[in-house]
Amino acid sequence: MNAASHRPPAALLTTLALATTLAAALPALGQVDAPAKRAASTEIRAQLSPRRYTTIAAEIGARVQRVGVLEGASFKAGQQLIGFDCSLQRSQLARARVALDVASKQLATQTRLAELNATGRQEVEQADGEVRKQRADIAQIEVMLGKCSIAAPFAGRVAEQKVREQQYVQPGQPLLEIIDDTVLEVEFIMPSRWLQQVRAGSPVQIAVDETGQTYPARVLRLGARVDPVSQSVKVVAAIEGRPAELMAGMSGRLIIPAAP
Structure with missing residues (x-):
């Protein structure tokens, strides 16, 4: 009997190769699905802004005393x-x-x-x-x-x-440029499909980059229209309380809790 008689058939080799490929791919598929299952919230960028702001200008020509x-x-x-x-x-x-x-x-x-x-x-x-x-x-x-x-x-x-x-x-x-920072508002742009979950009064959180802390906030108002190109809408929330370390212009990650 020669050596060629000990080789497995070609069909069997193909089946074994497919089985080996699937066995290697299944763990990777599980790793792709796991983060999606574990995700409990959606994060987008947001910026702190004062409630009111304006530029004071001169109405007459005169010397500043x-x-x-x-x-x-x-x-x-x-x-x-x-x-x-x-x-x-x-x-x-x-x-x-x-x-x-x-x-x-x-x-x-x-x-x-x-x-x-x-x-x-x-x-x-x-x-x-x-x-x-x-x-x-x-x-x-x-x-x-x-x-x-x-x-x-x-x-x-x-x-x-x-x-x-x-x-x-x-x-x-x-x-002068003056601001009213007694209440800091959080402005962000979100996809319009989230309107089913985010409404006026909805609780949100913002993780501020400059302080490294997370602060609770509540949605004040939604934009008047949805942008037809980006399918997004502007949302304004207000931080609860007035933490002394926060300043207008700071930014961070706005966290929208997932629906229960």
């Missing part, structure tokens, strides 16, 4: 943030008041002369028009003086100081 709150400092609602040097406007107001006094006396004189038939109606009307003009000038200057001091529209902090004392600014020039 005082910056009431420096960058990073806190302030209360109604507190003075910027004070301008308005000595020119105050002198204009004093001059306008003197002109109004003169015009009022002239009107009184013309009115008396009209009663005595010593002057015409046109002169009285001209004197009355001059009085009204001076009053309008005074009202305009008083409005300008009201813009010489900028008060905080809400309580918060100065995020960025764009102007310094003794600097001359133009109307519309940005002065």
Whole structure:
């Protein structure tokens, strides 16, 4: 008997090879399915943002006399943030008041002369028009003086100081960026298919990168529409409480607990 008679048939060799391949592949398939079964939550990126924020700009052209709150400092609602040097406007107001006094006396004189038939109606009307003009000038200057001091529209902090004392600014020039960080909101974009699970009032968590801690939050509102291209929607949540270590602009992983 030769050596070739001891070889197994070709069909048997093929069967053995397939069995060996399947045996090696089954553990790998189990490893692929296991993480999906163990996943208990879905994580996406999110960023902390202040509840309110705005840029304070100059409404008049003037020299900055005082910056009431420096960058990073806190302030209360109604507190003075910027004070301008308005000595020119105050002198204009004093001059306008003197002109109004003169015009009022002239009107009184013309009115008396009209009663005595010593002057015409046109002169009285001209004197009355001059009085009204001076009053309008005074009202305009008083409005300008009201813009010489900028008060905080809400309580918060100065995020960025764009102007310094003794600097001359133009109307519309940005002065301060302020934020209301008494409540920190969490903004994130999620797939629209998750709307069945995430609604207003749903609990979420955010693991902040900068602190290494996880904080509870609750969904405040959903976006008004779903983006038709990305099939996503914007969601805003609010962190419960006000942890002192958190700051606007921090980011992290937002964790949406899996449905029970």
